Amino acid sequence: MTHHQVASTQAGTAEKILTGDRPTGQLHLGHFVGSLQQRVQLQHRYEQTILVADLQGLTDNGHRPNKVAENILNVVADYLAVGIDPLKTRICLQSAIPALAELAMYYANLVTVARLQRNPTVKNEIAGKGFGASIPAGFLTYPISQAADITAFKATLVPVGDDQLPMLEQTNEIVRKLNQIAGQEILVECKPLLSNMPRLPAPDGKQKMSKSMGNCIYLDSDDRAIARAVKSMYTDPNHLRVDDPGCVAGNVVFTYLDAFHPDPGYVAELKQQYEAGGLADGTTKQILTDCLQTLIAPIRAQRAVYMADKAQLVAILKQGSEQAQEEADAVLTQIKRAFGLKLF
Amino acid sequence: MTHHQVASTQAGTAEKILTGDRPTGQLHLGHFVGSLQQRVQLQHRYEQTILVADLQGLTDNGHRPNKVAENILNVVADYLAVGIDPLKTRICLQSAIPALAELAMYYANLVTVARLQRNPTVKNEIAGKGFGASIPAGFLTYPISQAADITAFKATLVPVGDDQLPMLEQTNEIVRKLNQIAGQEILVECKPLLSNMPRLPAPDGKQKMSKSMGNCIYLDSDDRAIARAVKSMYTDPNHLRVDDPGCVAGNVVFTYLDAFHPDPGYVAELKQQYEAGGLADGTTKQILTDCLQTLIAPIRAQRAVYMADKAQLVAILKQGSEQAQEEADAVLTQIKRAFGLKLF
Numbered sequence: 001m002t003h004h005q006v007a008s009t010q011a012g013t014a015e016k017i018l019t020g021d022r023p024t025g026q027l028h029l030g031h032f033v034g035s036l037q038q039r040v041q042l043q044h045r046y047e048q049t050i051l052v053a054d055l056q057g058l059t060d061n062g063h064r065p066n067k068v069a070e071n072i073l074n075v076v077a078d079y080l081a082v083g084i085d086p087l088k089t090r091i092c093l094q095s096a097i098p099a100l101a102e103l104a105m106y107y108a109n110l111v112t113v114a115r116l117q118r119n120p121t122v123k124n125e126i127a128g129k130g131f132g133a134s135i136p137a138g139f140l141t142y143p144i145s146q147a148a149d150i151t152a153f154k155a156t157l158v159p160v161g162d163d164q165l166p167m168l169e170q171t172n173e174i175v176r177k178l179n180q181i182a183g184q185e186i187l188v189e190c191k192p193l194l195s196n197m198p199r200l201p202a203p204d205g206k207q208k209m210s211k212s213m214g215n216c217i218y219l220d221s222d223d224r225a226i227a228r229a230v231k232s233m234y235t236d237p238n239h240l241r242v243d244d245p246g247c248v249a250g251n252v253v254f255t256y257l258d259a260f261h262p263d264p265g266y267v268a269e270l271k272q273q274y275e276a277g278g279l280a281d282g283t284t285k286q287i288l289t290d291c292l293q294t295l296i297a298p299i300r301a302q303r304a305v306y307m308a309d310k311a312q313l314v315a316i317l318k319q320g321s322e323q324a325q326e327e328a329d330a331v332l333t334q335i336k337r338a339f340g341l342k343l344f
Numbered sequence: 345m346t347h348h349q350v351a352s353t354q355a356g357t358a359e360k361i362l363t364g365d366r367p368t369g370q371l372h373l374g375h376f377v378g379s380l381q382q383r384v385q386l387q388h389r390y391e392q393t394i395l396v397a398d399l400q401g402l403t404d405n406g407h408r409p410n411k412v413a414e415n416i417l418n419v420v421a422d423y424l425a426v427g428i429d430p431l432k433t434r435i436c437l438q439s440a441i442p443a444l445a446e447l448a449m450y451y452a453n454l455v456t457v458a459r460l461q462r463n464p465t466v467k468n469e470i471a472g473k474g475f476g477a478s479i480p481a482g483f484l485t486y487p488i489s490q491a492a493d494i495t496a497f498k499a500t501l502v503p504v505g506d507d508q509l510p511m512l513e514q515t516n517e518i519v520r521k522l523n524q525i526a527g528q529e530i531l532v533e534c535k536p537l538l539s540n541m542p543r544l545p546a547p548d549g550k551q552k553m554s555k556s557m558g559n560c561i562y563l564d565s566d567d568r569a570i571a572r573a574v575k576s577m578y579t580d581p582n583h584l585r586v587d588d589p590g591c592v593a594g595n596v597v598f599t600y601l602d603a604f605h606p607d608p609g610y611v612a613e614l615k616q617q618y619e620a621g622g623l624a625d626g627t628t629k630q631i632l633t634d635c636l637q638t639l640i641a642p643i644r645a646q647r648a649v650y651m652a653d654k655a656q657l658v659a660i661l662k663q664g665s666e667q668a669q670e671e672a673d674a675v676l677t678q679i680k681r682a683f684g685l686k687l688f
Contacts, residue, residue, distance in 0.1 A: 060453075105445045109405075111481045136454070137455045144481060340410055
């Protein structure tokens with residue numbers, strides 16, 4: 001059911017994975033197909049750390065910290081509900097790991113302002129967010145903080161979309177500069193773990209599914225909300241009568257069936273029938289609704305159980321963060337020693 | 345002997361002072377007259393924290409951390425040698441206080457890149473350092489880090505020269521924004537404690553005394569080095585014969601006598617005599633040499649004692665830093681609580 005390409009690594013090599021989310025909303029089907037499923041798989045093969053990046057969430061929510069704070073446990077519950085196992089995957093909270101902020105202070109001296117401004121990912125995001133001339137310093141510099149997150153755990157594999165590749169280049173530049181100054185290989189370069197799954201479109205087919213658009217199917221959406229979202233999906237506007245031949249490309253219902261239906265052979269048959277004419281949009285939408293309701297029902301149920309015990313969620317996050325701090329602090333100590341700054 | 349104006353504060357008010365130095369070299373007579381003497385006085389009246397700002401030192405020495413590392417204990421020894429008392433003044437090391445880096449992460453979201461670029465102090469420094477287009481991100485953002493340093497200790501008075509006033513404005517902007525978002529007065533605004541002592545010129549009279557110019561009289565300079573520096577001092581180029589009237593303004597020897605001679609009445613007499621004619625530069629230079637040698641001899645001796653016991657210097661810095669971390673972490677915790685981010 002997963003469509004991810006896992007980087008070909010030899011069995012037995014100790015790849016370490018760093019991934020995470022900004023807790024600025026609940027996770028949705030876009031995350032499920034884009035990253036969560038992959039993480040559930042990866043945790044069996046690799047040492048995986050998932051960072052709930054609340055400080056990064058603040059970089060464009062500096063004036064509304066509650067938006068970030070409120071979603072931290074939501075995101076942890078989402079992780080657990082889809083099957084991420086805190087015994088296999090370390091789940092930790094960025095703001096609870098002081099060594100990450102400290103590492104970022106050192107790295108900030110190795111990156112020029114011009115280099116940050118040239119970073120294509122940051123450039124696009126700045127344009128998209130409409131900051132105008134009011135770009136928060138924390139936003140411009142978040143690639144430095146992200147480099148701290150990645151290197152603190154000596155991550156070698158970072159799951160990203162191709163739009164995020166410049167972030168990893170930036171990280172590896174810092175790695176090389178710092179190692180050169182330190183005169184030893186303290187930090188480890190990372191490689192991208194590219195997804196070959198295209199971004200899940202929103203039901204209207206126009207943009208990617210996004211929390212801010214209000215068009216998401218969440219991991220706890222109920223059957224009615226799922227049915228409503230599927231009903232609103234963009235299909236083929238020229239497919240006016242059932243008997244007309246329909247177009248599958250750009251038809252959001254089929255994009256979702258490709259992404260979520262457990263039986264690709266059956267989806268292929270449906271496509272053939274749709275293209276030949278004689279398959280109603282109402283029928284394909286019903287099939288998708290059934291499929292998504294079946295997928296989400298157990299996740300929603302699990303999620304409710306986890307959300308009913310927030311103390312447990314906090315305990316998981318606390319334990320993960322303490323381990324993470326220990327590991328990150330060891331890297332920081334190595335850097336301080338190499339720089340001659342570890343006096344006590 | 346001090347020429348500093350201590351802000352008029354009511355006796356009994358709990359003013360807190362934050363001050364410090366970038367440890368990029370030994371301290372010299374410019375520091376002595378510009379800040380060290382003042383600190384020795386202030387420690388009897390106020391709660392004073394002196395931060396050895398090694399991380400700030402790295403913002404323009406990112407590629408040569410040893411320059412910073414090597415000078416940390418030098419600076420602490422300088423402090424102790426002039427009479428700063430670690431029982432009265434808390435001396436701490438910036439890199440040993442993780443909460444400072446964490447606070448800076450939060451503050452960075454409340455300051456725009458444009459605002460940092462407009463900061464006159466930073467603008468002048470960037471021009472002076474010849475970074476060209478290669479301004480390290482850590483350098484552009486150091487006012488944010490400095491705001492963290494000041495606010496972490498709830499400092500209300502910050503001794504500065506007037507060129508540093510924009511830094512305090514920047515800090516107070518952050519204070520107001522953060523308090524507004526938090527909905528409570530967590531951070532405290534600071535006031536400048538302006539020195540009315542003009543900057544001590546270098547012996548050549550052309551610029552301020554500066555470590556990088558190689559024209560400093562250090563707090564451990566020996567008698568010969570002092571005599572040599574005084575001998576090289578710029579006087580009145582038109583004062584060719586002893587009997588000629590001389591000019592006191594711009595005459596570095598008199599500037600130093602004003603700054604360091606314990607008897608202002610005697611210096612006034614010398615000036616009169618010099619202006620009338622009949623006082624040789626050799627004589628004024630000898631008087632200044634004697635004065636500076638007398639001033640520095642006990643400091644140099646004390647400094648040697650402290651430098652001979654580096655373990656003690658480290659212990660002082662460690663204790664101060666631990667206290668500072670406790671205090672800074674309390675402020676950080678207040679912010680996290682107000683933002684809803686203190687989950688554990």
